[in-house]
Amino acid sequence: MKRSILLHPDPRLKKLCPAVDDLSDSLRQLADDMLETMYAAPGIGLAAPQVGEMNRLIVLDCVKPDEAAPRPLIMFNPEIVASSDETNVYEEGCLSIPEHYADVTRPKEVEVAWLDRDGKAQQEVFDGLWATCVQHEIDHLDGKLFIDYLKPLRRQLITRKMQKLKRERARP
Template sequence: MAIRPILQYPHQALKSTNAAVAPSDPAVQAVVQDMLDTLAASPGVALAAPQIGHAVQVIVVDVSRKKGERGHGLVVLLNPVILSLEGKKSVREGCLSVPDYTGNVLRYEEALVEGLTPEGRVVTVSASGFGALAFQHEVDHLNGMLFLDRIESLSTDLFRRKK
């Protein structure tokens, strides 16, 4: 379909909650394709629909795009829900919508996520390490949260990216 611009903070769409979707909706299939095209053209490993201006609950995650990561390969989930989280730890995190900064946030090392495939099948994904972080990050986007909202102290935990 098309490579879409990634919305940048403080765009209001990034702070909104988003609607559940039906896999049978042709508009949803178009959003998924735009997200796949946009992710392929970006330096990121995951993307949520609100980041390209669609107020719907769709995420795409492919942590294998990061050197040294294996993960599950490309995962597309509609209406994802985190079922369980384990092993909290502090991690350095960034975001395509906040390109100039990274920050220390608390995330979980293991995540169990359920959602629908674009074909409408219910799937459960068990992710650990960087993959678990990516799923948590993208589901946060669907709930109007950015990693900036999870930083304890902007003065000590937010860092300007090196160019």
């Protein structure tokens, strides 16, 4: 089931998400719904708080449609266990901040540990766009948005534009 994506500024996007203690069928369904929502948006990553669910859960798929078969990943309790000193700069966007993009500097490679949909422990090293995306989504679980990496004036400008967009969408 496709879900609604919260728009910044929404207080739920700034909250710390608690760890998932037990993988229930409802959490697995949430993960499936999030993948459907992400693909429909279209996006390459989505975190549970973006659909109003305060769980440490992210989904991502950074395979471009013309490249190869999709590679959807579901990560419960994702954690960065190592990161490179070398950095990359990517122009990031966010489904909760539509039509706004900015260059963000992050570690080029990260090693991430997580539980998969079946509760099995997984660990993998990501680089390039995958590394940027997984870091961006884990930030969401800690109440951090990509605009938090920007200078205050630019961040305030984007926030004001988002407030205006939300008011416009709320009108009948």
